[in-house]
Amino acid sequence: MSNQVTRQAPILEVDHLNVKYGTFTAVRGISFEVAGGEIFGLLGPNGAGKTSTLSAIEGLLKPTAGAISVCGFDIAAKPLHARANMGVQLQATSFQQELTITEIVRLYARIYGVAITEDEIREKLASINLADAARKKIAQLSGGQQQRVSLLISTIHNPRLILLDEPTTGLDPQSRRYLWQRIEQFRDLGHAVVITTHSMEEAEAVCDRIAIIDHGSIIAIDSPAALIERNLNNPAVLEVVRKGKVTLEDVFIGLTGSAIRS
Ligand SMILES: Nc1ncnc2c1ncn2[C@@H]1O[C@H](COP(=O)(O)OP(=O)(O)OP(=O)(O)O)[C@@H](O)[C@H]1O
Incomplete structure (x- = not known):
């Protein structure tokens, strides 16, 4: 959370979201809120359900169950109003x-x-x-x-809500820092920002709160510092610590497991 900004009312509300592809459930009962003045990170191994969640928020994909609202507009009932309040980063x-x-x-x-x-x-x-x-x-x-x-x-x-899917993948440190600063400027102006990333460094550097998603469910949600603090004595986390000090990546691997996802 930015020091300058007091947490505001939720701009994005995701309530028990379910997404299915045929019989396969990609997102199961995900709920979270993102306030103005907040950068919220969606983290998870490949195939966890991050893009499916974002696509449902963007209105590109119809959820099987659950509700999403943006600035109080339900994405199913008032899609144009909801979408007018969101900005989605496009690929080049x-x-x-x-x-x-x-x-x-x-x-x-x-x-x-x-x-x-x-x-x-x-x-x-x-x-x-x-x-x-x-x-x-x-x-x-x-x-x-x-x-x-x-x-x-x-x-x-x-837009009040900005959705960024892996915005800094493949960028050099200078470009990445520059984008982080731009994203933080939006946060400090009171926008709500949702970002997906595989970079734990990025999550720690810019996200006020993160949700770790695995197999379609949120398994942890909090600030990066609080997640580390809470897992300092978690045996699954301690088993994967590499450099003596528990990092967000250690917490992520400890909670989601070391197995490579398909
Ligand atoms: N159009 C689709 N049809 C069938 N299955 C799909 C489709 N899109 C995604 N999936 C499956 O749904 C699950 C979640 O995929 P999703 O793309 O949301 O994950 P992700 O967390 O964004 O992964 P990544 O980090 O690799 O981008 C995966 O098992 C994926 O194979």
């Missing part, structure tokens, strides 16, 4: 490859009904250190630059 490959970065920003502003002048587009690109790349196409940018564009687009309509 999802953008129109033939357009320049400026044209992409202009296009998405229009899609989201945001009035934006050419000067404002220039300012926005400058704010993510991409003033010089305004005429470049997305494929001509580095991975870090693409992720900055992607975050800019997903937040162009100033």
Whole structure:
């Protein structure tokens, strides 16, 4: 939790969410809330159900049971209202490859009904250190630059809820730090941010709270520091400690097991 911001009312409420693919249950009874001014991490081994959970929140996938609301709007009953309040980070490959970065920003502003002048587009690109790349196409940018564009687009309509699926995978430490700072700025402005990551370092560095998901269920939920504290004497965790001091990764492996997932 940011020191400057008092915890606000929930922006995202997920209540006993179930997702099935055919007869296979990918998400079983997941419940959590994310408040404004909070960065919430979804962690879990491959196949745990993180993307399925995000897809249900985004309205891309119909849950088999449970309810999701964004800013009080039920995603099933008021999908347009709910989606107007959320920003979803897209992959670089999802953008129109033939357009320049400026044209992409202009296009998405229009899609989201945001009035934006050419000067404002220039300012926005400058704010993510991409003033010089305004005429470049997305494929001509580095991975870090693409992720900055992607975050800019997903937040162009100033959504209260921001959903980021592994936003820093493959980035160098500088680009990763830069994105962390941008994400924290949104948090400090009172937005709610949900992030999935496989990086325990990232979870510890930016997440105020995390949920560890395994086999479709939340098995632990708290701040990273509290999860470590609570598991300092957990034999399953102590068995996997590598460097004498219990880390979030040790807690994660201790709770989810060492077996490689398919
Ligand atoms: N469209 C689908 N049809 C059938 N099964 C699916 C489908 N999408 C996901 N699954 C299965 O549902 C489970 C959860 O998948 P999901 O992608 O939500 O996991 P994840 O935690 O995001 O994994 P990863 O870390 O690998 O991205 C997995 O067992 C996966 O194989």
